[in-house]
Amino acid sequence: MKPRLHHDDVAWEKAEAITNAWVRQFFDPKILQSVAQFLSRHHGPGKIDEFSYLEKGSYNITFQMKNKNANSTVIRFVQPGSIMFPEEKVRNEVAMMRYINDQTAIPVPFVCHWGSREESPRGLGPFIIMEYVEHKTNMYDVLNRPGCPREERGVLNPDIREARLEALYGEVATVLLELSKTNFPRIGSLKQVDDFTWEVSKRPLSMSMNSLIRLGTLPRSKLPNTTFETTSSYFEALAELHIAHLINQRNDAIDSADDCRRKLVARFLFRKLAREHHLTKPLDAFDNGPFKLWCDDFRPANILLSEELKIVGVVDWEFTYAAPVEFSFAPPWWLLIEKPEYWPQGLEDWCSKYQRRLPTFLKAIRDQEERAIEQGWLASTQRLSGHMRDSWESGNFWIAYAARNNFAFDLIYWHKIDQRFFGSTSIPIDDVWKQRLVILEPAERAEIEQIVAIKVEEMQTRPLAWDPDGYTGEVADTLCENADNEPEREPSEYAPDERMYTGPTTLEELSLVGDGSFIVFNKLRSKVY
Secondary structure (H helix, E strand, O other), X not given: OOOOOOOOHHHHHHXXXXXXXXXXXXXXHHHHHHHHHHHHHOOOOOOOOEEXXXXXXXXXXXXXXXXXXXXXXXXXXXXXXXXXXHHHHHHHHHHHHHHHHHXXXXXXXXXXEEXXXXXXXXXXXXXXXXEOOXXXXXXXXXXXXXXXXXXXXXXXXXXXXXXXXXXXXXXXXXXXXXXXXXXXOOXXXXXXXXXXXXXXXXXXXXXXXXXXXXXXXXXXXXXXXXXXXXXXXXXXXXXXXXXXXHHHOOOOOOOXXXXXXXXXXXXXXXHHHHHOOOOOHXXXXXXXXXXXXXXXXXXXXXXXXXXXXXXXXXXXXXXXXXXXXXXXXXXXXXXXXXXXXXXXXXXXHXXXXXHHHHHHHHHHHHHHHHHHHXXXXXXXXXXXXXXXXXXXXXXXXXXXXXXXXXXXXXXHHHHHHHHHHHOOOOOOHHHHHHHHHHHOOHHHHHHHHXXXXXXXXXXXXXXXXXXXXXXXXXXXXXXXXXXXXXXXXXXXXXXXXXXXXXXXXXXHHOEEEEOOOXXXXXXXXXXXX
């Protein structure tokens, strides 16, 4: 059994081609000037000193404008091909950031302005303008093993000092406690009603939903489109989503007929457990809420630190929503930085290493709870440490993890969930599905065989079959096509005059400087014209 269900490589290549083609627009000085001029109008008074590329992340590209007389400002655009719900993503993130800024003590960037694609410079896409958070480093770089190349997946430094680790975990604990204090009557994303009012009125847009459309070729119509009144109904919807994903992923979802059966049996059994409320029974008292804020992308790379290694900002709140307490009551998966399904030594080794670090984290969060209770901003009934310990020891941690992570589902289900509910077995883990078939209804077994026949037949061809949003499709039809047809130019074709644009070769070379009245492109950062 492989540790992960493969992404659809055909869709993945197309998605990356779209993102790359869109990013290449910023190598055009006219477009970069338009972005800089647009940002300067929202930047406030004073002399503009520099406008430059700041960062290209997984979902966004960000540019920064510096001003000696004011805080630096950034503008961040959603990358088509990476985000399949650009307008919805930006609306949700702005509402969430403003809520967190107003209702909690978590430091988040102040949102100055935001808008849709139609309101963006040159129609580049939905954007957010926010204050830049001055910081020295981020928690990922502090926790990661020394010398780890940027292109490699990080892992917790095995030699990190226990005192430093506890201090860093303690910083994170305050953020988690703030999020867990929130109470909402439904599961879903927040909408800002007015300056001081927010309500849960939109579906819970999750990171997994984005991945399912982008890399799992799931039709958009198969996603949930409502809020949820109960935890049990949400878990059942997530279980249905696991089945729909496997059925609809066109390429690379299965290796053989038996591999398909194994994956379907796991998903049908998980749905059975969800329908009978076995997955949510341990926390049945919270089935009707209150629900807590949960951020799918809350991880060390998004936690900004000062030189003293104190949190000065937390960023990237796009996939944040009111969620079941099962999510926030589980200890963070990222204590080792790396996810269990990507751990090179396998799941059991991940668990062993995680078990070693968990007591340090629980001690750090207990200490923060005591301080918060003494300071009066946390009630004794709002502690998280006990719930997190229980979640790990009971195995509820894995239920929440499997529910949220579609591509890791099979590994987690067969190793951590199946035998808890359906009894231990001595047969090899890859063959347990044969023993479990009898648990399913005859109609379900027949449905499985029908699906297997279709999926095996699909293995004969590899078409692109996905359902992107309109903006992504437009980029694919225009920018990607233009990039494919554009001939490569030799270096001699570029103008040699230093006062003429010769074109940057990397994003890091994108820079604009200004004299307060106009802004021009300056590749070498050596002259202002």
